Amino acid sequence: MYSDKVIDHFTNPRNVGVIIDADGVGEKVSASCGDRMKVFLKVVDGVIEDLKFQTYGCGAAIASSSMMSELVIGKTLDEALALTNDAVAEALDGLPDPKLHCSNLAADALHDAIKNYKEEGA
Numbered sequence: 348m349y350s351d352k353v354i355d356h357f358t359n360p361r362n363v364g365v366i367i368d369a370d371g372v373g374e375k376v377s378a379s380c381g382d383r384m385k386v387f388l389k390v391v392d393g394v395i396e397d398l399k400f401q402t403y404g405c406g407a408a409i410a411s412s413s414m415m416s417e418l419v420i421g422k423t424l425d426e427a428l429a430l431t432n433d434a435v436a437e438a439l440d441g442l443p444d445p446k447l448h449c450s451n452l453a454a455d456a457l458h459d460a461i462k463n464y465k466e467e468g469a
């Protein structure tokens with residue numbers, strides 16, 4: 348049912364945690380299932396230098412967060428804003444249909460954190 352990449356990122360998630368002095372913090376709660384994700388950003392010269400996340404959710408949501416973190420660390424804020432939910436699911440070699448909403452959490456929480464960073468004017 349799950350691709351090898353999903354299982355890898357679920358059992359060994361990258362970049363789990365909190366950044367205490369984060370430059371931007373975002374959160375997304377899934378309307379479908381109530382799972383939630385928090386994203387913490389460290390931004391230097393418009394580039395995401397570090398990202399940590401906390402996900403209270405299913406395996407697909409954790410795998411999506413982990414993949415999202417790998418996709419955007421080292422990227423500019425504009426590149427990160429262009430990351431779509433579909434791109435996260437594709438990078439995981441797909442998710443089963445009932446689990447597609449889980450990948451939405453990752454990109455949405457990321458975009459919320461970037462919005463927060465911009466509002467703070469850090």
Ligand code: FES
Nearest residue numbers: 380381382404405
């Ligand atoms: Fe909430 Fe996935 S339904 S854990």
Ligand code: FES
Nearest residue numbers: 380382405408449
């Ligand atoms: Fe709801 Fe995965 S985030 S089931």
